[in-house]
Amino acid sequence: MKSVQAVAEGRGISRRDFLKLCTMMTGVLALPKSYSKYVEQALAAPARVPVIWLEFQDCAGCTESLLRATRPTVAELVLDILSVDYHETIMAASGNLAEEAKAATIKAGGYLLVVEGSIPTAENGIYCCVGGKTALQLLDEAVTNALAVVAVGNCASFGGLPKAKPNPTGAVSVLDLVKDKKPVLNMPGCPYNAVNLTATVVHFLTFGELPAMDSLHRPLFAFGARIHDNCERRGHFDAGEFVKAWGDEGAKKGWCLYQMGCKGPVTFHNCPAVQYNDGTSWPVKAGHGCIGCSEPDFWDFSAYNHADLQQFAPPATYAPVQPPTERISPASAGVIGAVAGVAVGAAGVAAIRALTKPDLEEAKEK
Amino acid sequence: MASLTQTKKSALPISFFPYLALALLAVGLSIYRLVVGLGPTTNMSDHYPWGIWITIDLFLIPVAGAAFTISLISFFFGYEDYRTVLRPAVVAGFLGYSVVGILLFLDIGRWPQFYNILDLGIINPHSFLEEISLCVTLYVVILTLEVLPILFEHSKFEKYVKWIETGIYFVAGAGILLSTLHQSSLGSMFLLMRHKLHPLWYTPALPLLFFLQAGYTGLGTTVIAITLVWRSKSLPTNRLLIRRIGQAMGINLLLYASIRIGDWMGAGEIPMLLKPNAFGWIAWLEFGLGILVPLAILFSKLVRHSQGPLWASVFALMGTFINRLMITWVGLSEPSPVTYFPSWIEIMITIGLIAGGALVYERINYYFRLLPEKHEKHQ
C-alpha cells in the first residue's frame, strides 16, 4: 500500500508541490493554515480506503463530475488512494464478476459507501432494479458493514429530480432510508463539486472522521455560507444594479441576477469560492442565476421567481429616520441670551434712570 | 455748504468715519456674496434656508412703517400737529426700506432673475411672498417720491417735484395701501408654515397681528427718530406731541395685546406659557418687554414724562425684534440636529448696512430740513 505522498513521488511531483497541495486542501476544508501539517502527515501515511459506489435513480452526472477532476495532482492522486472496488459506470468488470467483487468488499467491511441517485420506494421499489434486486434491497445490503455513507449529488442527498412533483416513483433520499444506522454525509449539488468530495476524503484520512456537518448533514466547510455571501456580484446587489432581461446592458456589465430569479440568497454552497471544473466557472459567473441545486426540493423552486430574502439584518450604513425637533440649540440660545441680556439690561438701566429723575420743565405748548 | 464730514451740530450718536467704514465693508462683502454665492458666505442650509437677513428684514419693515402710520394720521385723519414728525418718519421709512431692499436682493439665490417678480405674466398672485415683493418695490418708488421734495428743496430741481406735494394724497394714499398690504402679508407668509412654526407664534390671525405690530412699531420709531432730530438741533422735546403719539401707540399696543392673548386662549395655548419650557419663557420675555412694559409706561403718568414714550418705544421695538426673531428663525422646527447661527459675513453685512442707513439719516438731517420751518424758526 502506498501513501499519497509516495504515489506523488512516483509521478514525479516535487515535495514542494505536494506541500502546496496539502495547503490547498486545508484551505478547501476551511481549516486554519496550521492544520496543513496534519493533512501532510495523513497523506504521507500509507492508507487505502475501499469504496463501494452505488448508483440508483441517477443521471451519472455526479460520476462525470468526479471524472472532471482534470488536475492530475490532487483529485487523481487522492482517488488513487481510494480503492474503488465497485462503480458500475467506470469499473472494468461487469455482470457476475462485478457483483462478486462487491459482495467480497461488503463482507470484508471497513469501506466507504458512496451513493449516487435517489431510491424509489413506490410499489416496493421496483422502479430501480439492478441484477434482479431493488435499490432498497441493494442499499440495505451495502450499508451493513460500511464505515460511513456519503450521498453525492442532490438526488442521493435530498431526492433530487426524481423526487420533484409529482414524484411518481416515490423517490427518497439516502438519509431517509439509512437514518441513524450509520453516519451519513450529504454532498448535494447538481452535480456536486468534486473538489468538495476530495476535501472530505482528505479530512477523513487526516482526522479519521467525517467533517462537521449542518442540520442537513452537509459538511460545513462547503455548505456553511450562502452563495449570496461570497458572490462576486454581491456589490451589484447592494448597489441595486440588477439585470432585468437576458443580454441587457446590466447583463453585459455583470450585474446582479437577483431579479432574474437567482436563488443565491437562499442557497448554501461554496461555488463562488471553488467554482466548477477545477475553477473554470460557475453559473453566476457564466451569467445565469443560481438555481439552488444544493438545497432540498430545489426542482420545485420556480427558477425565475425571486428568492424570498429572509433573516435580513439591515447594515449600519443606512441613514436613520429623522424626526422633527423643536428645540433651541444651546449655542444659539446662549448667544441670543447674552445679547438680549446686555441689551435689555442696558436699556432697562437707562430707562429707569431717565424716568425716575425729575423731568424737564414743561415747555410752552403751542 | 459745510464740509461733508462736519458733525458739529449733530448730537446724534453717529460718528462719521466708523459708520462709513462699516458701511463700506458691508458693500464689499455684499459684492463678494453676489460673486461667490450663498454657500461660502452664509451659514444657511437646507434645514435653515432663511437666516438673520430675513429676520432683520422682518424687523426693519415694521420699523420703517413709521412712514405710513404718520402719513395716515396726518393726511387722512388730519391731525395737524403730526406734520411735525412727518419728514423724519418718511426719511426713516425710506432708509429702512432701502436697507431691506438691499438685504432682500442679497438673499435671493438667483439674483440675475430677480425681475421675474415684476413679470405680471408669470407671477403667482396667491403667493404672499410675491405680493410682498411687488408691494415693497412699488412702495420704495412711493417713498422715493415722498423724499425727493425734501432733498430737492431750494434747489434747481425743486420745480420738477412740485407735483408730488400737490398730489400728496395719491402718493401717500398709495403708500398707505401698499403698506397695509405688505405689512400684513409679512404675517400671511407664515400661514403656510403651520407645521413648522411654534404654536405660540403661529396663528391664523398673523396678518392682523403683523399689521397692528407695524402700527405701534412705526409710531415707536417715529418717537425715537424725532427725539434724536430735536436733540441734534438742540430743540426741546415737544411733550404734548410725544404724549399724543405715545397715546396712539398705547391704544395700538392694547389692540395687539388683546388679540394676541385672545388667540392664545382660543387655541388653548395658555398652558404652554405656564409650564416651564424655553419657548414659553421667550414668549413671556417678548410679551413682558415688548408689550407690558410699554403699556405700563404709556397708560400711566409716565406718558407725560419727556422720555416716557421714548423708552416705551425702545422696549416695544425690542419686543418686535424678539417676535420676528422667533417667527423667522428660533421658533421654526426642522428635522435635523443641524442648527443655524449666522456667519460673520451675514452679521457684518447686516451691521454695516444698518450703519450705512443710520449714517445717511444723520447726513440728511444735517444738510436738509426735516422739521417744519416755523418750528425751526421759533426755536
Next chain:
Amino acid sequence: MTISRRDFLKVAGITAGSTLLPNLVVHAASTGNPDEYVAMLYDATICVGCNACTNACRQWNKTTPVKDDRALYDAPSELSADTWTMIQLYQGEGEYSFVKRQCMHCVDPACVSGCPVHALQKTAEGPVTYDAKRCIGCRYCMYACPFHIPRFEWDEVIPVVTKCTFCYSRIKAGDGPACAERCPTGALIWGKRGDLVAEAEGRIDAEPHRYVDYIYGKEDAGGTSVLYLSAVPFGKVGLENIGAEPVPALSEGTANVVLPGILVGGPIVLGLIRWISKRGGWEESWPV
C-alpha cells in the same frame, strides 16, 4: 390747492381696479382629478432596502453619489441638492422598517402655492415640476413644504432648488418613474392614484395583521401622489401626522379675502376717513 373728494375717489378707484387685473384665479394649483394623477405606492413591508431606486434615480437624473466613509458605497444620510430620493431606516425594539423619502407630489402643494413666480407648478398629469428659468431662489418653497423636501444648491453661485421630479419626461413618454421601474421586489409600484389607493386598501383588507390600518398620503395634507403602507406606526418612520387639511388652504383663503379686500376696501376706507375727519384749516400747514 385743495383736492376735491370726487377726484380722489375717482383716482383711487382706477388704481384699485388696475391692480386687480393680473388674475382672479381662486387657487394657485391646477385643478385636475386626483384619481387620474400618476402616483406611486410604496409598501414598506416589502422593501428590503436594496437601494435600487436610489441608484436608478442617480442614473436617470445624473446626480452625484455621496460616498460613505470607506468610499465603497453611495450612502447619502439625507436628501440634498444632489440626492432626490433615498432609503432611510427606522430601528426600534425588535422591529425595523425602511422608508423611501422623496417629494410627495401633493395634490394641493404648499410649494406651488407659495412660489412667487410659479416656478413650481402642479402639472395636469400630477407631478410637481420646477422651472429654473423662473425661479429667483427665494427658498420659500423650502419652508412651505410640510415634508421638508425641496433642497438648494448652496455651493453654486447661481443655485437651483432641487427635488424629485417624478421623472416627468418619462411620464410624458408613457413610462414610469425610474425608481419604480427599477424596484426588484415590487415594494414601489406606480400607476393612477385612484387605482393605487384601491390596491393599498385591498392589501390592508387581505392581510390586516401585516399593516398599520392607514394609507399615508391618501388624505394627509389634502392627499399626496406618493402613498405609503407600513407595518410600524408612520410617526416612527418620519411621516408625521399633519392632518388632512391641504397646507395652502388657509393661506389661499386669506389671499382670496384679504388682498381684494384691501385693494378695493382700502381706498374706500381712506376716502371715508378723509371725508369724516373734517379738521378744517389744516391745509395751511401743508407743505410742511
